[in-house]
Amino acid sequence: MNPIDELRAARPAHLGDRPIDPRTRTAELSRAMAQPRPVRRRRRPARPVWSLGLAGAAAAVTAVAVVVSMNGTASPPRAPDKPSSTRxxxxxxxxxxxxxxxxxxxxQPEGTGGYWHTVSVRRTLFAAAKGDYRVLDQQRSEGWTPSATGAGQEQWGRQQSLGARPATEADRQAWERAGSPASIEVTVPGKPKPMVLKTSPGRARTGHSPLTDGDKVFWLGRNVTMKDxxxxxxxxxxxxxxxxxxxGQDTDVxxxxxxxxxxxSAxxxxxxxxxxxxRGAAFRMLAELDDVRVIEDVxxxxxxxxxxxxxxxxxxxGGVAEHRLIIDEATGQALASEYVAVKPRGLQAGFEPGTMWNSTALIKAGWTDDKP
Structure with missing residues (x-):
């Protein structure tokens, strides 16, 4: 999955062709694999389109095989039990x-409800423009996609910055040597000016917008309806x-x-x-792909x-990223989606190979009758 294509895709139809500032484009990275988009305008999204247009918020890859309780509320993802030393x-x-x-x-049971509700936290790595350290930008996204997509239906989203923080202890020490700035300028490859991240959490912003083309809710190579x-x-x-x-529809790479x-499928x-x-069919389909590999204890x-x-x-x-889908083997649901730099180019330029550049952790997903 090409992250820059994802950024282009992660933009709501009602914004038309107005330009997006670098911070918004970067923030929209991780929601880029599932939301709908205007045909031939933008590329590859990844979640409900709502959050993209509200307060400049964004894009990300959401979660896997969620466990839905009988009343339609998803159980939060749980990490599998670690094996004992005697096992x-x-x-x-x-x-x-x-x-x-x-x-x-x-x-897993189905569940029902008026809205498909998801909560996730996305983290993206940046290099400070001044000082030898890196920071993680943290964004919490919440969305409500209607199960009924007739005339007048809208999608809702809530976005909140959780604040940027030094990525490692070494980065923290370098940040402190730089005076522990509350506002950190970071470089965005390909952009002439740095953008500014705040270390303090921002205010949660909630908004809503019409569905793309009146009934499209997600993207699977093309914009699709709930019925699809x-x-x-x-x-x-x-x-x-x-x-x-x-x-290959509407892609550059x-x-x-x-x-x-x-x-x-992710x-x-x-x-x-x-x-x-x-969901089961998607897992079985991926199981037959020759290029997929496993990484244990992530x-x-x-x-x-x-x-x-x-x-x-x-x-x-010309870059390459390793796209990881982390699964809880005990439940068959996803914990997170991650991108690791293999051949750093574009937005990953400047990072060493093996650097975890972007991650999206699923907090909750399931049906609900409640909206914001």
Missing amino acids: QTVTLSAREVLLAAAARAER LRHLPGDPGKLKKRLLAWK PMSGDAWLFAV GLIMDMPVTPEV TDAEGRTGTAVAIDEPTLG
Whole structure:
């Protein structure tokens, strides 16, 4: 998945062609794999379009195979139990991990409600323009997408900056040597001027906007309606065929079939209101991809440990990023989506290979009858 394409995609229709400032574009990075967008204008989003237009807020990849309780409220993701020292550990292949996740996802109850409600926290790494340290920009996003998408329906979003903080202890020490500034100028590759991040949390902003084209709620290679999502095939082969039919539409960076399927399916699995059967089918489809690999004992930005499945994705400027989907093997749901610099270019330029550049942690996802 190409992050710059995601930034371009992560913009609501009602803003038209007005330019976006660098901070807004960067903030919109992680919501970029699932929201709808105006055809031929923007590229690759990743969540409900609402949050993008409110207060300059943004884009991100949401969460996986959520566990929905019988009343439609999702249980928060839980990290799997760590094996005891006396228990024999077995290394699983990516295929085995994904098939196990599929079996658990298919057993989750559906839930019902008037809105699909998601909560996530996105973190993006920046280098300070002055001083040898790096900071994490932290944004909390919350969205409500209506289950009924007829005339007059709107999507709601709430965005809040949680404040920027030094990325590591060494970065903190360097920040303190720089005078512990409450406002930090950071560099954005490709932009002539730095942008400013605040270390203190901002005010939560809530807003709403019409659905794209009147009924489109997410993006799967094209803008799709709630009905489209609810009628996706639960067979892995048929789901793969449906997604590949949309491959490469409205994108700038060529992607292999495996990378395309992983990128699109990660958004589908993570925060779209599909049926448990379709989530399971998406996991099974990914299990058959040759380029997917497994990374064990990965800790996400919220401190939860899971198993990641990953694939390399191209970025603009000839770069490469490793896209990780961290899964709780005990429940088959996602904990987070992450991007690690492999060949740093574009927005990752200047970071060492292996640097965790962007992450989105799922806090909550499920159906509700309540809106803001």
